[in-house]
Amino acid sequence: MASIGNIIFGSMIILIFVMSGFIILLLAIAFSGGQGFLRATNRSPVGNLRQDVVLDCSFSPKQDSQGRSGDVSVTWKKVGLTGVVYRYQNRAPDLVDQNPTFKDRTQLFPNALASGNASLLLQRVREQDQGVYQCIVSAPSGKGSINIHLWVAAYSAPKFKQVGTNLTAEAQRWFPKPNAAWADHTGRALNSSTQFFNNSAGIFRVMSTLLEPAHRDETYTLVISNHLVIAISEATLTGDSDVPVRTDFTFNTASPRLLTSCLAPTLLSFCLLLT
Template sequence: MIILIFIVSGLIILILSLAFTGSQTPFVDTPGAPAVGNVGEDVRLGCRFRPSGPGAEPADAVSVTWERAGLSGVVFRYRNRAAQLQDQNPRFRDRAQIFPGLLPSGNASLLLRRVELRDAGLYRCSVSAPSGRGTVSVRLRVAAYSPLSFTLKEQNLTAEAQRWYPKPSVSWSDHEGRPLNASRRFFNNSAGIFRVVTTLLDLVRYDDTYTCLISNDLVTSVSPATVTERGVTARTYFTFNLSPPLMPLHLVFIAPLHLGAYYLLT
């Protein structure tokens, strides 16, 4: 009986300890959704830590190290108010940086410039500060995606996207969501990135809207195009598939990045 009491007591203490630990905010975490980089563009990998107080963490007392799983050397290291890049992996030379001015507020995020397909992988952010120390992992996925441009010739509507990776699927629908027949052509360059050209097989009608959807495992673009006698008016909206399989997508409007293209985040 005494042994049973000890076992039960131990289990209760363990459960309470796990519950208390799980309720604590980690010293280092990654805010927001996982990152999807667009080939050739910049991407930010989020890393935040708990400073002693609002803006109270002295930058010269904070050390930040970013590493990439499977690669030797560091992606970026900051210590004693300066970048320490003696052991930086050559792949990231002149492409990685943090923002020392944001360290007092607990922001140790990494900016990775001119993203390449081979940059995809698991990154680790380690922070040491007077208020504590800790590590968090951040997964970067890399795709190539670009908005569609439309051309209208004798009521034949063609859409073209210059850059997609991985190879996407293409579909069309009318203003009521009914599927339409279309041709699809893919041209890949030496880097394996695809140019997509697709044309509706039926003649379009003026003042109707036709939607072209291009999608792969990482990115989906939705491009409604309204056809008039004066031409085509269209915009492209992007969503990123950041959730594990079988998990629902949640779309949040972010901001227009350039004329005719809008980016949304799951």
């Protein structure tokens, strides 16, 4: 018979994916109206701190008999910030009024404009980059704008190591500060100890140790999560000190306040396990 710990942990894993899908569906419904000309496959991306992220924006091009799409103007702005993030017009970048925050960190994909790709590459993401961006497109086929909400976090897959019957995991980059919890292959919650070490930039290194004996050929699950990112790692012990691991990331990119209010009653039991 399954223990309460098994039920709680198993239900938590299922709930994470169900709620993530539900949130994505709600966002798709909310943002679908009036956006026939412009569209985005991801309206709420999570940028990994200090890495590059693409803000998706595409439109329906209109080509002439020679297959040319005509002049396209693309402007990216950030709500609440003066100047532009990036502007492309007259077949060339126009960065005269670019906000200095984005100097040498942004670009489009000019060769893809003819096919309707107006996405923005934002390089070396910073914490202050978080916010709402506007993609504004003017083309022979139409005009329009669409909002993209960029969230910023730091996240990395943990590496596992086994020494004797001790199993540890280390993840180098997490922000905001996460929680961590372990389970065995049946979903039974396991006792563990987790330490957090933050550097001068406020990035946390996560060190988590399983306090119960780990056995060969068994699969263990480690969940590291904050309000933006959930990493679910599965490691099967092979007898080697370096343990192969598979990690899947899920992103909670609805409003964190909305997400907390929706999930708090359901995940209360699991939250108690993480504290």
